[in-house]
Every structure is written in structure tokens, then in C-alpha cells.
Amino acid sequence: MDIMGSRRMDRFATSVFSELAHYKRAKKREGLDLIDLSVGSPDLPPPTLMMEELKNSVLNPSQYGYTLGGIDLFHEAVAAYYESRFGVHLDPEQEVISLMGSQDGLVHLPMAFVNPEDLVIVPDPGYPAYETGAYMAGAEVYRLPLKRENRFLPDLGEIPTEVVHRAKMIYLNFPGNPVPALATREFFAELIRFAKKYEIIVVHDFAYSELIFDGKKGVSFLSVEGAKEVGVEFNSLSKSFNFAGARVAYLVGNEKIIQTFKRLKSNIDYGIFMPIQRAAARALKEGSSFLENNARIYEKRRDLLIDGLARVGWKIDKPPATMFVWAKIPEGWSSREFTYALIDQAGVIVTPGDGFGPNGEGYVRIGLVQPEEELLRAVERIERSGVLGKKTISI
Ligand SMILES: Cc1ncc(COP(=O)(O)O)c(C=O)c1O
Numbered sequence: 001m002d003i004m005g006s007r008r009m010d011r012f013a014t015s016v017f018s019e020l021a022h023y024k025r026a027k028k029r030e031g032l033d034l035i036d037l038s039v040g041s042p043d044l045p046p047p048t049l050m051m052e053e054l055k056n057s058v059l060n061p062s063q064y065g066y067t068l069g070g071i072d073l074f075h076e077a078v079a080a081y082y083e084s085r086f087g088v089h090l091d092p093e094q095e096v097i098s099l100m101g102s103q104d105g106l107v108h109l110p111m112a113f114v115n116p117e118d119l120v121i122v123p124d125p126g127y128p129a130y131e132t133g134a135y136m137a138g139a140e141v142y143r144l145p146l147k148r149e150n151r152f153l154p155d156l157g158e159i160p161t162e163v164v165h166r167a168k169m170i171y172l173n174f175p176g177n178p179v180p181a182l183a184t185r186e187f188f189a190e191l192i193r194f195a196k197k198y199e200i201i202v203v204h205d206f207a208y209s210e211l212i213f214d215g216k217k218g219v220s221f222l223s224v225e226g227a228k229e230v231g232v233e234f235n236s237l238s239k240s241f242n243f244a245g246a247r248v249a250y251l252v253g254n255e256k257i258i259q260t261f262k263r264l265k266s267n268i269d270y271g272i273f274m275p276i277q278r279a280a281a282r283a284l285k286e287g288s289s290f291l292e293n294n295a296r297i298y299e300k301r302r303d304l305l306i307d308g309l310a311r312v313g314w315k316i317d318k319p320p321a322t323m324f325v326w327a328k329i330p331e332g333w334s335s336r337e338f339t340y341a342l343i344d345q346a347g348v349i350v351t352p353g354d355g356f357g358p359n360g361e362g363y364v365r366i367g368l369v370q371p372e373e374e375l376l377r378a379v380e381r382i383e384r385s386g387v388l389g390k391k392t393i394s395i
Pocket residue numbers: 040100101102103104127173176177205207235236237238244248249
């Protein structure tokens with residue numbers, strides 16, 4: 001039998017990421033010692049209190065039922081955390097929905113709101129799940145450029161008229177992956193005016209809300225007046241609490257959006273394992289000192305890497321947030337050529353910027369996902385490889 005994927009699957013042809021993963025595996029098999037700075041998975045452990053809560057709950061036989069739309073304990077902890085951390089008041093029953101990681105929500109949300117003739121506006125460069133969601137719902141995307149000269153904030157006035165009239169949703173992400181830019185309250189206020197004028201749902205992905213440096217604090221989209229009328233915000237425990245493999249996140253904000261999405265989700269899954277929700281609730285309630293400490297670790301890694309690379313001749317903007325560095329590559333290379341040269345000649349793996357959209361060309365993303373000594377080793381290897389000096393290979 002000839003088994004064919006659906007036409008939809010044509011959208012999910014082999015990506016830069018799987019190509020890179022394949023290359024990485026092949027190099028590892030060859031025995032190459034690689035320093036992997038390409039993944040976005042935290043290398044640090046979650047707080048002990050979370051693991052303890054998880055362990056105790058796992059041993060409790062009453063914790064194994066379906067949890068459907070989520071347990072009150074978790075929804076209440078999310079609401080309390082948003083109130084104390086961002087000054088945002090949420091009704092835990094109506095304005096919060098739990099998710100199996102924000103990825104679960106990001107890719108499913110458009111199915112609840114867009115039709116095939118609609119457009120979804122996504123940042124370029126941007127986190128790939130935003131496009132995936134639009135495609136899974138059968139809609140098209142419009143890529144909104146994020147440019148360095150505009151501090152990587154989009155210019156909403158630049159979006160063509162025919163696009164704003166067809167757009168049903170806009171996805172944005174501050175601090176962002178791969179571009180670790182921060183939004184201002186003024187930008188969010190402008191976004192709310194734009195959304196109201198053209199009736200576009202705003203989806204703000206706040207996955208890196210707790211990884212912000214230099215004494216700054218992230219702005220929750222929902223903390224800006226009028227935001228709840230037009231949109232929702234994703235947040236996750238994956239990066240804040242190093243809990244990525246446990247899969248727990250949430251969507252908060254506009255009640256109509258949350259309730260409509262809940263209806264869709266009730267047709268997709270039966271909820272998150274109860275012990276995971278209990279551990280997450282505990283972390284949200286008691287984890288503030290862990291959050292401070294975790295951010296300091298990434299901040300120190302950032303300084304070490306950026307200062308180290310500057311010493312060997314690669315000057316990169318210091319990111320104000322996240323676990324990533326968005327690095328402009330030396331002249332004469334494409335993002336992919338430079339990435340493969342780094343692997344082959346320095347044994348350091350980064351992610352080529354064009355994997356995040358055409359405007360990512362000319363950049364690579366470097367993850368701060370290794371201990372300080374490994375980052376220093378990566379700097380040394382990059383210096384010794386000579387890739388910063390001249391272009392020596394092309395692919
Ligand atoms: C911007 C952004 N949003 C969402 C996610 C997905 O996170 P989660 O583990 O909550 O699905 C990631 C993961 O790397 C991310 O970088």
C-alpha cells in the first residue's frame with residue numbers, strides 16, 4: 001500500500017531544525033566532541049520543592065484520574081501568581097486554562113478561531129509554533145519583520161491594509177525567542193489600539209517572563225489597560241522552573257477566548273497528570289527566590305559568553321533576557337554556512353537564524369544552556385577554529 005501524508009503535511013517538510021539534528025547525530029557517531037548550544041531545554045534542575053511535591057503525589061493512589069480542564073488548585077495558583085507578580089487580576093475559573101506545555105496551546109489555538117480564508121500574523125524571526133498553529137488550522141500566515149533598528153519591536157503601521165483586514169490573530173513574544181527583545185507598555189498600548197481597530201485577537205507568548213536581567217522586570221501584556229478585551233497570554237513552567245519535560249503551562253486572559261478554547265481542548269485531551277499540576281501550583285506559590293536565582297545564573301552565563309566572544313573578536317549585542325543570544329554573524333557567511341562551519345571546525349552547535357523566518361538570515365541563535373566552563377570552552381574553540389577570521393568552507 002502506498003501511504004501518503006495529507007496535503008497539510010506538505011507544510012511540515014523537513015525543517016532546518018531536523019536537518020541540524022540529523023547532522024549533529026552523524027557527527028556524534030563519528031566521535032566528534034560537541035558543545036551543544038542549539039537546544040532550548042534548560043540544563044538545570046527544577047526547585048527541590050517541586051520534585052518533592054511530585055514524588056509525594058505520585059505515591060498517592062488517588063492522583064491517577066483524568067483531570068480534564070485542570071484542577072482548581074493549579075488555576076488558583078496561576079491567578080495568585082499573576083496578581084502578585086504582574087498586578088493582573090484573573091478569575092481562576094473563567095480566565096485560566098491549563099495546558100500540556102504552551103506548545104499545546106500555541107498550535108491548537110488558531111483551530112478555535114481562524115477559518116481557511118483568514119490570516120495569522122506572526123513575528124519574523126519568530127518561534128516556529130506560531131506558524132504551525134496557523135497551518136494546522138488551514139490558514140495562511142503573514143510574517144511581520146522584527147528589525148534591529150527598531151529594537152526588534154514590529155512596526156504595526158507597516159502591515160499592508162489587505163493583511164490587517166484578513167488577519168484574525170496576531171502572535172507576539174516578548175522577551176522573545178529567538179530575538180530576546182523586551183516590549184514596552186507603550187508598544188502594548190499601541191498593539192491594543194491596533195487590535196481593537198481591526199478586530200484581531202492578540203496572543204502574547206510570555207514563556208520567558210522570569211528570565212529577565214539587569215534588574216529589569218517583564219511587562220505582562222495583560223497588565224496594560226484594555227488587553228483583556230482583545231487577547232490572551234501564554235505562560236509556562238518549562239523555562240521559569242526548569243520543568244520542560246513535565247509539560248505544564250497555561251493560557252490566561254479574555255474569558256470568551258479561554259472558554260471557546262476550553263471547548264476545543266475538551267475534544268483533544270483529558271488534562272495534565274495531577275501530580276504535575278500540584279508540583280506546578282506549589283512552585284508558583286512558593287518559588288519566588290528560585291526564580292530570582294535562576295535568572296542570575298543565566299545572566300552570569302550571558303556575560304561570560306558575550307564578554308568572551310568579544311575578546312576573541314565577535315561582538316554581539318547583550319540580550320536583556322531569555323536563555324538565548326541572537327548573534328549577528330561575520331560578513332560573508334549565510335546563517336547555515338556559518339552554523340555548519342562552527343560544528344565542523346569548532347565542534348560548537350548553534351541554530352541558524354533562518355530557521356526562524358527569512359528575517360533571521362545573517363544571525364545564529366546561541367543557547368545559554370551549558371554550565372559556565374562549557375561556555376568558556378566554546379569561546380576558546382571558536383577562537384582556535386579561525387571561523388571568525390575568514391570564510392574557509394561553503395556548503
Ligand atoms: C517562545 C517560546 N514559546 C513557547 C515554547 C514552548 O514551551 P513549552 O515547554 O511550554 O511548550 C518555547 C520553547 O522553547 C519558546 O521558546
